[in-house]
Amino acid sequence: MKTIRITVMAVMCMGAMLVSCSGEDGTDGVDGIPGLDGVDGVNGADGADGVSCWDLNGNGIGDEKEDVNEDGNYDSLDCQGVDGQDGADGQDGVDGQDGVDGQDGADGQDGNANVFYYVLNLQGFSGNTINFDILDVVSNPQDYAFLFYIKDDQFSLYNFVPGNYRGNLQFTTLQFKAGQNNADVTIGFFNKADDSSYFVPEGELESLMIVAIEKGTQVLNLNLKSPQENVLSELKAAGVDVNDYHAVAAYFGLE
Template sequence: MKTIIRITNLAFIGVLLLACSKEVSQGPIGAQGSQGEQGMQGENGTDGTNGEDGEQGIQGEKGENGTANVISKKFDLSGWNDPSGVVNYSVYWSELTTQAIENDAILFYIKTNHNGRFNPIPGRVIINSISADIELELFTGGCTVISLKRNYNGIGSAYIPVAAGDIDYLRIVIIESSISSKVGANYLTPINKLKAAGVDINNYLQVAEYFGLED
């Protein structure tokens, strides 16, 4: 009996060994599965520290001033009536300050009944076909037009009378000294700047056109 059981056990073990030794065949590869859903977006990271402000740049040179620094005024002289020829005529303007007189360029023009032109003064003018020298005295707050002297061969002598209407008006132009242009290492004065621009300062129409003034 024991012999039969032992033989049976040995036969069973042999079957197991035979089954394990037999090669197992691999099955076909299955289809690829569908893509999974996208995951949730992560939280934004913390902002970085702001960089330091850069150093301030060097300030540029001051630009040239415009015509706001040029002022002009006309004074009516048509009522000047001086038969003796020795009475001066004064006009007053608050813009004629001490600072303006000492630092700025001030131009004077007078218009007579001769040809309707502007004549720079001090200088020579023609009144009633008579050539005469006219002078100017400037003071803080105004100026005085000095009586006219008849001109003989370039020399002023006797005074000449002035009748109402002989002189139309006086024009004063103040050009602040801040208006200047740099040429190399030098700065042009207002008068030199006008000359450099081809403007004849003795010609009021050219000055008026350059600065956009009234005639």
């Protein structure tokens, strides 16, 4: 019995010691020092520059045939063909007899009589040059400015002449040769890789759209060096992309 009491007392003493040895929770420790920032990454390389509209072969150099207006500069004014020489004045015709006055017709809708387009059918054409007489379009070409667009038969795309043709593999040039009785226009096709002639196979082209703008039109009143420059400057100022035939046609009220 004595042994049992001693054992019980020992257990109670141990319990009291355990209770007395359990202290209160300590305060939180101080935060550590933040780590250093990582090193910035290397900047990416700049992208390649685009190709200027006058740079027909895309080599970044002003070549002789690319100075279309022959002013010694290579700029946006070289993106259009050179004006042809004025043709010789024709002889005055014989006055005809006065006709009988007709009845007045009904008023029509307002139109743009100073701007029109002419379509030259190119179906069945093949070769590396297109030649035609602008006198088939107007009888007095010196009084007009012209914009030319070749329509691709396969993709129905309008390619501004002179400029890129069917993407970036080929390009076109434009020349006027005015004589006393004719005003020939020559459109040439070339490969960008080596400036060699490009042969257009039959069935590749559909038509040539010729936009004729008379000098009396508002866009030709800027008094610049040529009617072509007047048109290009006016379209640029109006935010119209000359390479987009539909935008040009809409601007002049042709569609």
